[in-house]
Amino acid sequence: MSAEKKYAVSGLLALWLLTVVAVSCGKKNDDPEPEPGGPTPYNWVKPVHFPDPVYDFSKNPLTNEGIRLGMFLFYDGIMSRTNEIGCGTCHQQQAAFTHHGHELSHGVDDLIGTRNSLAVxxxxxxxxxxxxxxxHDLDFSPLNAIENPVELDESVPSIIEKLKAGPRPGAKMPVDYPQLFREAFGTEEITTGRTMRALSQFMLTMVSATSKYDFYLMGDQSALNTQEKEGMLLFExxxxSCHAGxxxxDHSFRNNGLVPMRINDRGHSEITGDKADRYKFKVPSLRNVGVTLPYMHDGRYHSLxxxxxxxxxxxxxxxKSGSEAVETLDPLLANPEKPGIPLTKSEQQAIIAFLHTLTDEIFLKDPKLADPGIGNAL
Incomplete structure (x- = not known):
């Protein structure tokens, strides 16, 4: 039986599937009024057991055409200097949009980055x-990879010119971007803002909320077996405290006790300039963690x-290492009598069983999120 049908759909899930959260119709000032037959609003659905989103949809109303444009931009190698590496190269759907099996992300000319790809x-x-x-803003997040010399190594003005040129000779799939922009924004004028907002529109549809754990949360007590429930209690x-809700x-930044490797990555302090933030990194969501290996910011661990x-x-x-990183170790792990999180082997196995219930097969196989045949996976 398929994952879609394996678990009984509770009343709450049915309510979610039937309830449409209409996104605000607010517009950006640089977009013309839609022509008759123009962009069609996309109804973005918030899972009923999720909190309210923090993204401001009023500044970027989702449309079916905008999402389609964003999908092509996400997977197309045109976003890189070599026209071969796209966002989807290091963010692959079957791995919850991470770079499965790669400790560090790969970029143009097979250059190696300094960090493991986070899930999208x-x-x-x-x-x-x-x-x-x-x-701090999803709409600006693609710029980080675009301008990074070991990732896409491209400039936004260059990308804009390539998009304006229309179907690229020799492309894996010819795409008429001026036409896609007209369909999405009512004009063929390609701008940085529209390009970034289209990418955001596609990424905002990447909602993972249909794992076994979700079915359990929404009332299906049979969704988890005895060991998985035991692991859930141990996890809680x-x-x-960090992987909350x-x-x-909890979206915080913490030092979880990793001895710095050859690349002395000091994490959050590189942004804040505060020594107290040295060696602190974002607490990642553990949704789909069973398929997002390797783990940690540097990909040092290859299994749960x-x-x-x-x-x-x-x-x-x-x-006991003497590393300067010890100074900012998270207090939750720094108990001198019981450092870390002491667990027996059986407790560890129960937690791992629970973590696998966070895998969302529906999300990982959703054809609406798949590469339309334009990308390259490494």
């Missing part, structure tokens, strides 16, 4: 983006077993 999911609820929290006791993150072993055993060694 539930972006409407995120107040800050990237491991260091350097961006030991892990939910239905989103499985390694991650839990770190919290159970390695934090204690970290505290």
């Amino acid at each position: 999911q539930n972006m409407a609820w995120s107040p800050r983006f990237f491991w260091d929290g350097g961006v 006791k030991n892990c939910s 239905v989103l499985l993150t 077993e390694e991650v839990l072993s770190h919290y159970s055993d390695s934090v204690r060694l970290f505290m």
